[in-house]
Amino acid sequence: MTTPLLSVENLSVAYKEGDHHTRVTHEVSFDIAPGEVVALVGESGSGKTTTAQAVIGLLPENGRIEQGAIRLNGEDISKWSSKRLDAIRGSQISLIPQDPTSSLNPVKTIGAQVGEILRIHGDRDGKVIAARVAELLARVGLSDPELRARQYPHELSGGMKQRVLIAIAIALKPQLIIADEPTSALDVTVQRRILDLIDELRRENNTAVLLVTHDLGVAADRADRIVVLQGGHIQETGEAKALLIAPQSPYAQRLLADAPSLSTTAFREPRPGGGDAIVVDGLVHEYGLGRKKSFRAVDGLSFSVKRGTTHAIVGESGSGKTTTVRDVVGFGRPTSGQIRIDGTDIASLKGDALRQFRRKIQLVYQNPFSSLDPRQTVFSIVEEPLVNFSGLDAGARAKKVNDLLERVGLPEALRKRRPRALSGGQRQRVAIARALVLDPEVVVLDEAVSALDVTVQAQILKLLDDLQRELGLTYLFVSHDLAVVRQISDTVSVLQDGRQVETGTVEEVFLRPQSAYTRELIDAIPGKRSLALA
Amino acid sequence: MSRYIIGRIGQALLVLWVAFTAAFLLLQALPGDAILIKFQNPELGLGPDQIAALREAYGVDSPLWAQYLQALGNFLAGNFGYSVQGSVPVSQELLANLPATARLAGFGFSLAVLVALGLAFLATLAPFAWLRSAIQAIPSLFISVPVFWLGIMLIQTFSFRLKWISVINPGEWEGLILPVITLAVPISAPLAQILMRNIDEVSTQPFVAVARAKGASPGWVLWKHVAKNALLPTLTIAGILFGELLAGAVITETVFGLNGIGGLTERSVRFQDASVIQAVVVFSAACFVAVNLIVDLLYPVFDPRLRKAKGAAA
Numbered sequence: 025m026t027t028p029l030l031s032v033e034n035l036s037v038a039y040k041e042g043d044h045h046t047r048v049t050h051e052v053s054f055d056i057a058p059g060e061v062v063a064l065v066g067e068s069g070s071g072k073t074t075t076a077q078a079v080i081g082l083l084p085e086n087g088r089i090e091q092g093a094i095r096l097n098g099e100d101i102s103k104w105s106s107k108r109l110d111a112i113r114g115s116q117i118s119l120i121p122q123d124p125t126s127s128l129n130p131v132k133t134i135g136a137q138v139g140e141i142l143r144i145h146g147d148r149d150g151k152v153i154a155a156r157v158a159e160l161l162a163r164v165g166l167s168d169p170e171l172r173a174r175q176y177p178h179e180l181s182g183g184m185k186q187r188v189l190i191a192i193a194i195a196l197k198p199q200l201i202i203a204d205e206p207t208s209a210l211d212v213t214v215q216r217r218i219l220d221l222i223d224e225l226r227r228e229n230n231t232a233v234l235l236v237t238h239d240l241g242v243a244a245d246r247a248d249r250i251v252v253l254q255g256g257h258i259q260e261t262g263e264a265k266a267l268l269i270a271p272q273s274p275y276a277q278r279l280l281a282d283a284p285s286l287s288t289t290a291f292r293e294p295r296p297g298g299g300d301a302i303v304v305d306g307l308v309h310e311y312g313l314g315r316k317k318s319f320r321a322v323d324g325l326s327f328s329v330k331r332g333t334t335h336a337i338v339g340e341s342g343s344g345k346t347t348t349v350r351d352v353v354g355f356g357r358p359t360s361g362q363i364r365i366d367g368t369d370i371a372s373l374k375g376d377a378l379r380q381f382r383r384k385i386q387l388v389y390q391n392p393f394s395s396l397d398p399r400q401t402v403f404s405i406v407e408e409p410l411v412n413f414s415g416l417d418a419g420a421r422a423k424k425v426n427d428l429l430e431r432v433g434l435p436e437a438l439r440k441r442r443p444r445a446l447s448g449g450q451r452q453r454v455a456i457a458r459a460l461v462l463d464p465e466v467v468v469l470d471e472a473v474s475a476l477d478v479t480v481q482a483q484i485l486k487l488l489d490d491l492q493r494e495l496g497l498t499y500l501f502v503s504h505d506l507a508v509v510r511q512i513s514d515t516v517s518v519l520q521d522g523r524q525v526e527t528g529t530v531e532e533v534f535l536r537p538q539s540a541y542t543r544e545l546i547d548a549i550p551g552k553r554s555l556a557l558a
Numbered sequence: 559m560s561r562y563i564i565g566r567i568g569q570a571l572l573v574l575w576v577a578f579t580a581a582f583l584l585l586q587a588l589p590g591d592a593i594l595i596k597f598q599n600p601e602l603g604l605g606p607d608q609i610a611a612l613r614e615a616y617g618v619d620s621p622l623w624a625q626y627l628q629a630l631g632n633f634l635a636g637n638f639g640y641s642v643q644g645s646v647p648v649s650q651e652l653l654a655n656l657p658a659t660a661r662l663a664g665f666g667f668s669l670a671v672l673v674a675l676g677l678a679f680l681a682t683l684a685p686f687a688w689l690r691s692a693i694q695a696i697p698s699l700f701i702s703v704p705v706f707w708l709g710i711m712l713i714q715t716f717s718f719r720l721k722w723i724s725v726i727n728p729g730e731w732e733g734l735i736l737p738v739i740t741l742a743v744p745i746s747a748p749l750a751q752i753l754m755r756n757i758d759e760v761s762t763q764p765f766v767a768v769a770r771a772k773g774a775s776p777g778w779v780l781w782k783h784v785a786k787n788a789l790l791p792t793l794t795i796a797g798i799l800f801g802e803l804l805a806g807a808v809i810t811e812t813v814f815g816l817n818g819i820g821g822l823t824e825r826s827v828r829f830q831d832a833s834v835i836q837a838v839v840v841f842s843a844a845c846f847v848a849v850n851l852i853v854d855l856l857y858p859v860f861d862p863r864l865r866k867a868k869g870a871a872a
Contacts, residue, residue, distance in 0.1 A: 082770055105777065114773035121771075127764040130787050130863055140782070141772040194771065407834040 027098050027184070028055035029199055029232050030079065035092035035102075037074050037083065047090065048074050049256040051270040054249075058199065059230040063247035065279070066242055067477035068448070071256035076202050078102070078115050079321035081109040096200070101474045102455060114141050118193040120222070122205040128177040134188050135163070135173030141195045160191040165468040182341070183214035190221060197229050204236045211340035211504060212548040219246055223283060241285035241421060241507070241551030244268050249538045250274045282482035284501055284507035285551035291531045295514060298331035301466055302352065302365075321347040325361070327340045327514065331465070332492065336509040336530070338545070339519035345502050348519075349470050352500060353385050354378055364463055383413055386459035387482045390471035392451035392506035396443040402429070406457045413462055425461065431488060449480035453487070460491065468500045488496035507549050510534060518542050570847040575844035578633065578836070582626055585832045590686035629833075633840065639833035643826065651822060659818035661802050662810065665734065666741030671796075673742060674749035678788075681754050682761075682780055694754060705806050709813035710738040737814045741806045742815060745799050752795050756788035758780045764785075790861055797853035804842050 025350055035052045039043035043169055050070040056062045064072040073314045077083045079094055081104070094102040101109065121127040128137055138160055139153045150231050154173070161169035164187040186206065193201050203222060206277040207215035208311050220281065223246065226233055237243050242249050243264065250267050251274065252260045260273040268286075271277045280286055309322040322344040329335040340344050350356035352363055354370045363370050364384055373381050389395040396405055406425045410416055416424065429439060432453040443451055452472065467489070489498060489512065503509050509530065516533050517527040518541065538544045597604050597612055604612075613619050621630075621684035632639060681693040713736060714863075717725045723732055761767065761784055769779045811820030819838060826834035858864040 035869070080771055082767055110773045110775050112773070113771055117771075119768065119771035121764050121768055123764055127768045129769070129783050131790070131861060132783075144773045144778070178863045189768065192768070236766070253765070268717045 028095075028099060029058045029060075030056040030234070030356055031093075031095040031098075032075070032079065033093045033095065035075065035078060035094065036090045037071070037078050037087055038090045039084070040086040040088070045088070045090070047256065049078075049253075051092065052251075052253070052258055053092075054251045054257070054258070054261055055092070055373065056200065056232045056234060058232055059226070060249065061226070061233045061235055063235040063237055063243035063250045063252055064235060064253060065243045066253035067279075067479065069255065070253040070504060072236045072238075072253050073204060074256075074354075075253070076204050076234060079200075079234065080113060080202055081106065082119075083222065110144075113114045114198070115145050115196045117200045117202065118196070118198040118199050119190055120193045120206045123183050123209045124189055125177075127189055128185055130177055132176075132391055134177065134180070135190055136214050138173070138188065138191050138195065141192050144165050145196060155360075156195075157191075160195055161188070163194075163225075164191045165217075166191075169171040171435065179464070182210055183197040185219070186214075186218050190218070194225050194229070194231070194355055196234070198231060199217060200232045200234065201226070202234045202236070205238065206235075207242070208238065209365065212506070213544055215242075215550075216548040219500040229413075233236055238552060239285070240279055240283040240478070240550070245288065245552060250278065259527075268319045280481060282478045283476070284481070284485075284505070284511055285549050285553065287367055290509070291534070292512070292514060295330075295333045298496075300328045301331040301366055302327075302329040302500060303327070303350075303362075303364040304352065305362045305364075307348065307351060307363065308359045309344070309351060309361045321522050322351070322358075322519075323518065325519070325524050327515070327517045327524075329498055329500065331498050333514040334492065334501050334512055336501045336503060336513035337519060338503060338506060338509055338516055341521040342521070345504075347471070347522075349387070349468055349500070349502055353387050354382065355495070361412070361427060380413075383462045384464050385466040385468065386462065386464040387468045388459050389450070389470045391475055392455055393443075393475070395455055396451055398443055400485050401440050401442055401452050402434065402446070405443070405451045405454055406461055409458060409462050425457075428461055429454075432460075433489070436556065447480075448476050449484060449522060452476060452480075452484055456484075456491075460497075462498070463495075466498045466500065468502070470502045471504070474503065474505060481508070488512065506534075506545055507551070518545065563855065566851055570851050573847050573853070574840065575641065575772075576842055578630065578840050579626075581836050581839040582629060585830075585835060586622060588830060626658070629836065633836075636699035641826070641834050642710045643831045643834075648834050649809070651834060652819070652837060652841060655817060655819050655822045658816060659807055659820060662724040662734065662737055662741060662809055662816070662818060666737045666810075667745065667800075667803055669738055669742035669820055670745035670799075671747060674753055677750040678753035678757055679780065682784075683777060684759050697747040697754070699748040700743050701751075703743060703808045705740060705744055706813050708743060709736070709810060712736045712740060713814075718858070733814075733816070733829045737810045737816060741803070741810045745802055746794060746808060748799060749792060753788060753791050756791055757784055760787045786860070790857075793853050793860070797850040800849045801846050804845070 033053050034496070035049060037049045038047045052071070052075055055511055056152055064075060066072045066360050069178055076487050079085070081101070082087070089102050091554070093100045093263065096112070101112070128134070133156065135157050136310065138157045142156060147156075150507070157173050158161075158169040161172050165170050166187055172180070172184075172188075177188075180188065186230060201222070207218050209220060218301050219242065220232065225231070225509065235243065235247055247264045248260060250260075250264050252267070252271075254275050259275040260267060260271060262272075267276065268280065307322055307325040310318040312318050317548060319385065324349060325344070327335060337345050339346060342458050344542060346355065351358045352370075354367075357371070368381065370378075370381065400408070403422075403425055405446060407427060410424065411494060412419045414421070424441070426436075434453050434457070438446065438450065443454065446454065447548065450518055455472075455556075458546055462552070473484050474490075476484060485508065488499065492499060499512075501509065515528065516526075517524055518528050518533065519537070520539075520541045526533055526537065526542045534546060537546060599610050599640070608682065629639070636649075638652070640646070641648050641651050644651055677693060677696055681690050684690045684693060713725060716722045716736060723735055766779055766783055768784050774782070782854035808823050811818045812818070812824050815821075819841075822834065823838050825831075826838065
């Protein structure tokens with residue numbers, strides 16, 4: 025067997041916390057052959073990013089390699105000085121980062137940032153650099169590269185920025201690219217195009233890729249081999265195909281079962297449903313842009329949701345999802361069209377009537393890390409709406425809050441804690457409890473599971489499903505993730521640039537999509553390869 | 559954009575008017591006045607009639623509102639009145655004292671910026687953790703040193719003990735060294751603190767990791783990526799510190815016995831020379847407002863995100 029390009033041997037990394045070091049990865053070992061794609065898969069806290077950072081020598085200041093070796097072409101680079109590593113970073117190992125929005129310097133032009141890697145590694149001639157930058161930007165599929173080179177990051181979309189970062193990563197034709205969640209911040213269709221681009225460039229230069237991802241579907245589609253990490257331990261390593269068909273470790277089995285994009289579960293059983301809980305009719309929302317100009321964020325959206333069922337609104341960023349949600353819960357005023365919740369037209373409500381109406385419709389936000397007041401305890405977060413709205417005394421409130429926290433599966437021990445001390449899944453349970461405490465009829469879930477790991481996501485989806493059945497709730501489920509929508513929804517509307525391109529039952533839309541855009545969205549769901557295997 | 563500039567200039571004028579009015583009212587509220595201080599001296603041998611005539615001539619006994627309107631009108635016309643003590647037009651006094659203060663303030667501020675930058679960069683790049691934290695502690699020390707005490711200590715040490723810099727009739731530039739240091743130290747401290755915090759914050763940004771992954775050395779990253787991003791928020795603080803600079807100049811000039819706006823302020827306060835004080839207050843306020851206006855207008859030059867986007871901004 026030839027020497028692997030990269031060989032990680034018994035790598036243990038520890039972080040300094042106070043006086044002692046805590047290990048976060050434990051004797052991780054894997055190889056990458058030239059031109060091979062290896063995926064490091066795991067949930068948050070699994071040590072996948074730490075391992076990747078160790079390989080490129082960019083551990084945070086408080087991190088250190090405690091044991092093991094990282095061999096690049098047979099030579100152990102784990103003990104190299106930072107200065108020596110500078111010579112191979114960018115030229116032999118490069119990085120495609122996670123979040124394109126914050127990964128480019130906001131005050132430097134695109135051209136300067138792409139050209140920088142050439143300068144660092146010895147190019148001096150400005151003209152040569154400018155020509156090479158334009159060539160690279162064109163290579164990653166950016167139109168009008170000379171113009172792009174003069175633009176600043178904020179003038180580009182997320183997908184374009186990620187292309188720029190890919191241009192930087194391939195500039196010096198490195199042997200290994202570390203792609204750390206390269207697409208998790210992007211829309212699905214953009215995600216697919218970016219992964220295709222990485223694939224293509226990799227083949228062109230026979231570059232190996234270490235793909236770090238939480239998304240087993242992405243790993244299944246793109247990797248030759250998969251390394252599954254949990255809590256810093258390798259659970260399983262194997263050929264992608266074999267691992268997906270017959271995972272050996274219990275953890276990999278669970279991960280596979282929980283990944284919405286890989287599950288082949290049937291569509292939801294049709295719910296009986298009652299009368300219409302939400303009716304949206306011809307919703308139009310325009311934002312004024314200075315004098316006489318306006319931007320139509322939502323353009324003629326109509327749907328209705330039967331009581332006790334779930335309607336999903338699907339679309340990519342900028343499709344008008346958020347504007348729709350704000351109008352439905354009564355935070356925004358539509359330009360035209362009607363929204364009736366339980367028969368009441370929201371536009372007719374003002375002042376206190378509008379405030380009382382809010383009891384009926386509650387919102388769960390996307391980010392469980394910022395939607396909870398860090399200074400309140402879990403108990404008081406859930407209690408607060410009751411204090412505002414109900415005439416209940418303290419004892420009755422406490423009973424209600426405790427019952428509800430029990431119902432959403434939060435152990436008693438956590439109720440006096442503050443959000444900081446909770447995991448992402450626990451926080452989202454708190455947010456759900458807070459939404460339910462006023463006995464609403466409609467709950468709007470705005471990307472409510474998007475920030476969660478797959479296994480946690482599966483638990484929260486199950487919780488939402490149980491609550492709906494027990495309490496007869498109506499959900500408006502806003503998501504960019506079609507795989508999740510397929511699991512939880514009865515009916516769905518697809519939005520593109522503010523227009524409704526498709527609406528119907530989930531089964532109709534998924535099996536017989538009418539618009540090209542919906543088909544593209546469905547095709548972009550990662551995990552196709554593994555489904556094809558099954 | 560032009561509408562924004564006009565609005566900002568309008569705000570600036572409003573601030574000036576408020577400063578003028580407040581200064582006027584406070585000065586009127588003081589008991590006694592410059593005329594009494596100067597001319598009631600028995601050695602001059604002026605009788606009550608003559609003093610009353612002088613008071614009439616300076617217009618200090620007319621009703622408050624009339625004096626106010628008169629003063630405001632004069633100010634708008636660029637006439638700052640006469641210094642009672644110096645018997646010259648106030649504008650002349652200001653002009654005579656301005657260059658010295660401008661020089662002191664200019665050098666003091668430049669030194670403060672250099673010291674702040676030096677401290678902040680050292681605190682980031684110094685080789686040992688203990689050294690970095692030692693450097694990080696320096697600004698807190700600087701901030702707690704009173705200006706007058708620092709000035710006296712510097713004179714003690716460098717002039718009297720070490721005899722490096724003479725205090726009696728020093729050369730024009732030699733005499734500036736200690737006052738500039740005295741002025742710079744307390745101004746450099748908040749600048750350095752904010753810079754250090756910004757550098758720490760910017761250093762955790764993903765684009766810094768990307769730059770490191772390109773193979774850039776820590777020094778390159780600090781200089782080419784972190785510095786500009788960390789300096790941007792410091793601009794505002796620098797504008798606000800300009801006020802400190804003016805206040806510091808008063809004390810510094812007094813301690814070192816320099817002629818300048820600071821010295822003039824000190825003298826005119828001692829003698830209740832209202833028109834001089836009034837002019838100094840308005841002049842300082844104008845400088846302060848102008849500096850901060852310039853800072854605000856400069857932001858888009860340094861930060862491309864604040865330039866008006868072409869077409870629709872979402």
